[in-house]
Amino acid sequence: MRKTSGTAVRISGLGVVRGSGRRRVEVIRGLDVVVPSGEVVGLLGPSGSGKTTLMRAVVGVQDNVTGLVEVLGRPAGHPSLRRRVGYVTQAPSVYADISVVENLRYFARLLGASEDDVVRSLADVDLTPLADRRVGVLSGGERSRVSLALALLASPELLVLDEPTVGLDPVLRRDLWALFRRLADRGTSLLVSSHVMDEALRCDRLLLMRDGHLLADGTLAELLARTGTADIEAAFLALVEDEHPPVGDDPHDEETGR
Amino acid sequence: MNPTSTLATAGRVLRQIRNDPRTIGILIALPCVLVGLVAWMFDGTPVLDQFGPLLVGLFPLIVMFLVTSVATLRERQSGTLERLMTTPVGKADVVVGYALAFGAIAVLQACVLAAFTVWVCGMDVAGELWVVLLVAVLDAVLGTALGLAASAVARTEFQAVQLMPVIIFPQLITCGLLMPRDAMPAALEAVSRVLPLTYGMEALQDLAAGAGFAEVRGAIGVVVLFIVGALVLGATTLRRRTP
Numbered sequence: 001m002r003k004t005s006g007t008a009v010r011i012s013g014l015g016v017v018r019g020s021g022r023r024r025v026e027v028i029r030g031l032d033v034v035v036p037s038g039e040v041v042g043l044l045g046p047s048g049s050g051k052t053t054l055m056r057a058v059v060g061v062q063d064n065v066t067g068l069v070e071v072l073g074r075p076a077g078h079p080s081l082r083r084r085v086g087y088v089t090q091a092p093s094v095y096a097d098i099s100v101v102e103n104l105r106y107f108a109r110l111l112g113a114s115e116d117d118v119v120r121s122l123a124d125v126d127l128t129p130l131a132d133r134r135v136g137v138l139s140g141g142e143r144s145r146v147s148l149a150l151a152l153l154a155s156p157e158l159l160v161l162d163e164p165t166v167g168l169d170p171v172l173r174r175d176l177w178a179l180f181r182r183l184a185d186r187g188t189s190l191l192v193s194s195h196v197m198d199e200a201l202r203c204d205r206l207l208l209m210r211d212g213h214l215l216a217d218g219t220l221a222e223l224l225a226r227t228g229t230a231d232i233e234a235a236f237l238a239l240v241e242d243e244h245p246p247v248g249d250d251p252h253d254e255e256t257g258r
Numbered sequence: 259m260n261p262t263s264t265l266a267t268a269g270r271v272l273r274q275i276r277n278d279p280r281t282i283g284i285l286i287a288l289p290c291v292l293v294g295l296v297a298w299m300f301d302g303t304p305v306l307d308q309f310g311p312l313l314v315g316l317f318p319l320i321v322m323f324l325v326t327s328v329a330t331l332r333e334r335q336s337g338t339l340e341r342l343m344t345t346p347v348g349k350a351d352v353v354v355g356y357a358l359a360f361g362a363i364a365v366l367q368a369c370v371l372a373a374f375t376v377w378v379c380g381m382d383v384a385g386e387l388w389v390v391l392l393v394a395v396l397d398a399v400l401g402t403a404l405g406l407a408a409s410a411v412a413r414t415e416f417q418a419v420q421l422m423p424v425i426i427f428p429q430l431i432t433c434g435l436l437m438p439r440d441a442m443p444a445a446l447e448a449v450s451r452v453l454p455l456t457y458g459m460e461a462l463q464d465l466a467a468g469a470g471f472a473e474v475r476g477a478i479g480v481v482v483l484f485i486v487g488a489l490v491l492g493a494t495t496l497r498r499r500t501p
């Protein structure tokens with residue numbers, strides 16, 4: 001199933017410190033990963049494991065980053081990447097006081113996208129009937145689809161989607177995953193985070209994160225074979241226990257022990 | 259910086275304001291109500307003729323500063339600023355786009371306020387009225403520029419809120435409205451020299467006392483410099499990367 005066409009994201013020795021002043025916390029340390037292009041790569045991990053932080057480093061809005069983050073052959077945040085990478089933040093980032101189509105047209109002008117792109121993006125997320133509705137009156141799921149539509153406008157080569165399917169019903173979730181698949185078939189690389197483990201089934205490749213580092217990186221089949229488990233949730237727990245044997249398990253032993 | 263992005267941003271900000279009647283009310287009606295109250299309080303005295311021009315310059319500055327600060331704070335909180343920073347839009351496009359949108363509103367606001375003060379409240383300006391209007395517009399734009407600079411300098415939402423009173427109160431105290439600047443302690447007078455509101459108020463005081471454009475153009479030039487400086491500061495300190 002893997003197409004070895006190239007590398008979308010290459011990260012080595014990544015470290016991220018979040019917050020400022022006295023509230024600084026080291027959130028990611030020593031993370032290495034390669035995201036191949038043209039695939040749907042799932043980024044899974046519990047709440048607070050650093051998924052959003054990793055994505056922010058990839059799109060180049062995260063400050064206090066050390067190590068190497070290379071996106072489509074350029075350093076993350078390089079000006080030439082701003083048209084080639086689409087980012088959907090975890091909370092829908094859209095203007096609530098203007099209409100759906102006004103949001104799209106604004107970003108289309110910034111990205112140099114056309115009115116056709118506006119129409120296509122609206123159709124892709126199934127929002128054409130709501131185009132003239134004010135975003136502020138939309139439901140949470142509709143709003144997050146507006147946010148996704150904005151990222152589709154410029155047909156980016158890499159899409160970084162932070163929990164794009166949270167709060168959506170099963171039908172919409174299926175439709176969106178079908179859309180992600182179509183985009184990948186056209187050659188788009190996707191990095192999609194989720195903490196719904198069953199969405200792992202839809203991904204070509206999985207990155208399992210915990211506490212600021214990678215637990216595992218591979219296809220679902222590889223992970224199941226490696227851990228001898230039957231589903232991704234069991235595989236995750238097995239990997240966690242490998243790292244921290246349950247006896248005397250102390251979540252802070254990395255800092256305090258050794 | 260690119261004109262398409264700047265104008266697109268200005269248009270988007272204006273669309274947002276158009277859909278928000280309460281903000282329009284605050285921008286256009288509130289300064290009139292405030293001046294109206296002052297005129298009513300001092301009815302039958304020459305106070306309005308003496309201080310009216312100052313108020314016509316002061317209220318728009320404060321109102322525009324607050325509205326701009328709140329608008330940019332919302333841009334941050336909604337995550338749209340973070341998203342904008344991942345697009346090709348320039349930092350200057352965002353800052354100047356906001357300044358253009360609020361500048362257009364400032365023109366409207368100053369005209370409505372000046373018309374109200376002259377024709378409804380009966381203010382009699384000894385100097386040239388159109389120059390009062392010009393200074394009022396520039397002061398309002400200055401309020402916007404200061405709001406933009408403050409929120410760009412702030413690293414967090416919390417800092418942005420903290421900066422609001424820090425910027426506005428020292429200017430109010432030293433601008434010469436509470437006490438003539440030559441009567442102030444030397445240290446305060448020196449502080450007032452580096453704060454922008456001082457120059458708008460100075461021009462308006464001269465205009466109330468009968469001056470024309472030629473006498474106040476130096477002060478007007480300083481206000482324009484502060485506007486440009488604040489916008490440059492805003493555009494250069496806005497960060498694409500946040501902690």
Ligand SMILES: Nc1ncnc2c1ncn2[C@@H]1O[C@H](COP(=O)(O)OP(=O)(O)OP(=O)(O)O)[C@@H](O)[C@H]1O
Nearest residue numbers: 018019025027046047048049050051052053054501
């Ligand atoms: N501005 C900040 N200051 C300090 N710590 C922060 C800041 N932002 C995030 N963190 C911390 O960084 C860690 C990782 O956060 P992150 O948002 O990347 O997690 P996540 O995996 O996306 O979680 P979720 O699934 O809940 O979205 C968390 O422990 C969080 O508390």
Ligand SMILES: [Mg+2]
Nearest residue numbers: 051052090162
């Ligand atoms: Mg997250």
